[in-house]
Amino acid sequence: MEGPRALFDRARVHLLKERILLPGIGVLVRLVGEVRRAENERVHALLSGWLSQDMQQALEKLLAVPDGKRRSRSWNGCASRRPRPRVECWPRSSSE
Numbered sequence: 001m002e003g004p005r006a007l008f009d010r011a012r013v014h015l016l017k018e019r020i021l022l023p024g025i026g027v028l029v030r031l032v033g034e035v036r037r038a039e040n041e042r043v044h045a046l047l048s049g050w051l052s053q054d055m056q057q058a059l060e061k062l063l064a065v066p067d068g069k070r071r072s073r074s075w076n077g078c079a080s081r082r083p084r085p086r087v088e089c090w091p092r093s094s095s096e
Contacts, residue, residue, distance in 0.1 A: 007032045 002010075011032060015022055022028070048056065063072050 004029075004032055004036060007036065 006026060011028060012022065023031075051059070066070050
């Protein structure tokens, strides 16, 4: 999924390309938010229809935030501490 900034930029580019009068920034921000909410609800409904009751309960348990905590138990912060692999865009020449 794209973030709100990317959707805002794409909407703005589309409106300009189609020569449509741009609404105010606040209006466009609200529209992007409404579209994202509607799409999130649609995807949630679609995916939740595929899960068994047991699977839904297991996922809800993983996402539950304990009292006094800011994150669920399933989040341990590892993703932010993982070293990123070095990516080479092209092979190095032997003279380097």
